[in-house]
Amino acid sequence: MGRAAAELFASEGCIVVIAGRRENLGIQVASEIKHDQGECMFVNTDVSVSSDVQKLVNITMDNFGKLDILFNNARINNPSQQDPHQKGAIIFESVLDVNLKGAFLCTKYTVGHMITTRFGSIINNSSVLDTRATDSSSTSYHVSKGGMAMLTKKSSLSYAKYNIRVNSIQPGAIATEMSGVDWNDLNNEDVNVRRSKMQPISRMGLPVDIAYAALFFASEESSFVTGASLLVDGATSAAYNWTPWTYNLVYNGSS
Helix, strand or coil: CHHHHHHHHHHCCCCEEEEECCHHHHHHHHHHHHHHCCCEEEEECCCCCHHHHHHHHHHHHHHHCCCCEEEECCCCCCCCCCCHHHCCHHHHHHHHHHHHHHHHHHHHHHHHHHHHHCCEEEEEECCHHHCCCCCCCCHHHHHHHHHHHHHHHHHHHHHHHHCEEEEEEEECCECCHHHCCCHHHCCCHHHHHHHCCCCCCCCCECHHHHHHHHHHHHCHHHCCCCCCEEEECCCCCCCCCCCHHHHHHHHHCCC
16 A cells, blocks of 8 residues: 555655665665656665654655655554454564554654644554454454554644644555555456455455545645545445455355
8 A cells, every 4th residue: 555655646746755664675666656757765664663763754854855744554463363362462562563653653753844834744544443343353453553543533633733634544455465465466357356355345445545545635635634534445334244254145145
């Protein structure tokens, strides 16, 4: 989702700074964006480490002089441990460190520059699982996304007086590496058919679907929107008791 957002924002004229821990991939994506669409750079960053985030923000300001948009997209999961009593504290904390603490740190060190210019948009990429529990994900992931929902609301109140908007996106089953789909397989028909049955709307959720939601929150078209959460889940949350495991019953009539 981060890659799709970086490419889309660059195509719309934004100067993009990509942050992540996968250095080779980050450099590759930044190079492709610079070649095809516009200005982009990669900064190797672990968002759970305060000094890394400070370095990221400092490099951005040193190179470009301002920071208008923050997209908090970093996320990990540990689906092998689902129930609270099964989860070790270290694993639990590691997920929260990236998913929730990472968003907090990026907001903390970015927002001061936005306060100076009295302008900014912070977009938190949360999850449809931030308000509902399922067996499809770990306790730590649910807790991290529930925390992000409240971080969004509290931050929107704190920074509204500075004309800084804070909103969140609630993706459903989006085809990403974390859900077992490689970037190069997004146009694979077999993958599309299989994942089209994971939500009521009969097509696969794509990273670019989230990128367009982020673009809306970053743009002036949403200038009066803050503290909001936008569901991008193909009606998953609108259905009663819907989980990816129910699609055989719904689509094939099996039980």
